[in-house]
Amino acid sequence: MKICTTWMLGSALLFVAHTTQANQDHLPLVSPLSCLLEPSSDVELSSEVQGIIKEIRVNRGDRVKKGQIVMKLNSTLEVAALNTVKAKLDFANRKVERNADLFRKNLISDNEQDEMLTEKRLAAFQLKEAKVRLSQRQTRSPISGVVIERIKDPGEFVDEQPFLRIATLNPIHAEVVLPAELYGQIVKNQTVNLSPLGADTVYQGKVTIIDPVIDAASNTFAVTVSLNNDAEELSVGVRCQAEFADNHG
Structure with a gap:
């Protein structure tokens, strides 16, 4: 009798456990x-290069779009360098054009023609480099979002440390x-x-x-x-x- 009672109790507990598990499935x-x-x-923006902040175009709470310029550094030297290279390239183009007819008439040597074309190509490469250096003086937002913190202000020095936080x-x-x-x-x-x-x-x-x-x-x-x-x-x-x-x- 004792064994039978124990078996019945165990069966009942097992039934309850299965029923509870089945109900829990739903x-x-x-x-x-x-x-x-x-x-x-959530991103913290820093500058590619060191410099003095010329302007920060956004404030806390402002919305920004991906690719929007949010900060510019002082870039007087970079602008001057760009203008100088542009002048060199313009001169090289004019020089090649002026001497094209002379080259066709064999009035200048292949070596002189090659030097002029090389000067033109080098000036074009220098122009690309100058544009890259100038573009590094400004920072664009990598995401669309909202400015949640402005860490630095115009006139302050900026380096790899963040100056703006956007979310x-x-x-x-x-x-x-x-x-x-x-x-x-x-x-x-x-x-x-x-x-x-x-x-x-x-x-x-x-x-x-x-x-x-x-x-x-x-x-x-x-x-x-x-x-x-x-x-x-x-x-x-x-x-x-x-x-x-x-x-x-």
């Missing part, structure tokens, strides 16, 4: 998890840390419901990045969720809650 993976809204990209706020990212036992259950492009703390609105995002390594110390891994922010309703630095639905349901 429930959300986890309760809402804490997350943090961050820019989808992309559309799309916006949410970083979520998940327990290791969920690794493999989260997939890219999975829909995530996200709610900023203190707000009633729920936003839908997509998983874009899944950390390939589990952190051994915390037994967790992180995922990045991307959200559309066209309406600019979401702000970076805000805490949020994220819910992942079960893909197997």
